[in-house]
Amino acid sequence: MTSERRGGGSRGGKPAREFDDQVLELVAERFQVLAEPMRLRILNQLRGGEMSVGALVDATGGRQANISRHLSALLAQGIVNRRKEGVFAYYRIEDPKIFDLCELVCDSLQARLTARQHALGGR
Amino acid sequence: MTSERRGGGSRGGKPAREFDDQVLELVAERFQVLAEPMRLRILNQLRGGEMSVGALVDATGGRQANISRHLSALLAQGIVNRRKEGVFAYYRIEDPKIFDLCELVCDSLQARLTARQHALGGR
DNA sequence: ATAATATATTAGTATATACTCATACAATCA
DNA sequence: TGATTGTATGAGTATATACTAATATATTAT
Secondary structure, eight states, X not given: OOOOOOXXXXXXXXXXXXXXXXXXXXXXXXXXXXXXXXXXXXXXXXXXXXXXXXXXXXXXXXXXHHHHHHHHHHHHTTSEEEEEETTEEEEEESOTHHHHHHHHHHHHHHHXXXXXXXXXXXX | OOOXXXXXXXXXXXXXXXXXXXXXXXXXXXXXXXXXXXXXXXXXXXXXXXXXXXXXXXXXXXXXXXXXXXXXXXXXXXXXXXXXXXXXEEEEESOTHHHHHHHHHHHHHHHHHHHHHHHTTOO
């Protein structure tokens, strides 16, 4: 990210959007974490309850290092939680709202598809 | 993106996740478009009704080329719509569900913050 | 025709990040 | 103690993308 002039204060013209921008950055960050198919796969697996890293590696078909990194990202965002037991690390969903997000997105995608079908004269 | 073995069919072990993966990629794509502060700023502006590119440039403080690109991305995802009138191009929200998404995210973020405050002994 | 304006696009650059392998770290067991 | 196993991390690479300036395209006015 480079310049792109941020408003410096209440002076200097331009509408007041100072505070809102910080929120937008946080929101964008949250979306960013959900913008990876592999992370969504992991979350999808965790719907059934907590799983160890190894179990997620098996279930998703990813590499251990990669899964571990994705889990760290999800953990940093407070989307999952971690429980250590012996050598194992069990992850579980901490913020179930993300599934609502996914459902909303699916609704949108589906609506767009059916709209397209109609546009093509679909039944 | 590189290898990461995709299941080839119903044979070869591993649970059946073939179809789901395609959906997850679409969902991730949608999240990706929403994962940019500037695009969220644009969408936020469009809440008040359709706006021309130039008006969005003024309102967001971005460069014309950049705003135009972001609008293209939003248009390609069916999130906004475009109306051409003379020399102007007016964009407007096509899929208002995205605001529900943003609200859900805000709820999550807020919940996480208050949880942290409590953890720190906040009142 | 030329000029002026609004928008889109091309080309180039810088940064972010998803992935890999290899290795470090930590806990259990011989 | 060392060996084994599960997880995390360091280092390197490849790709995606957000940004910029400059230019192309299109519409209206002179």
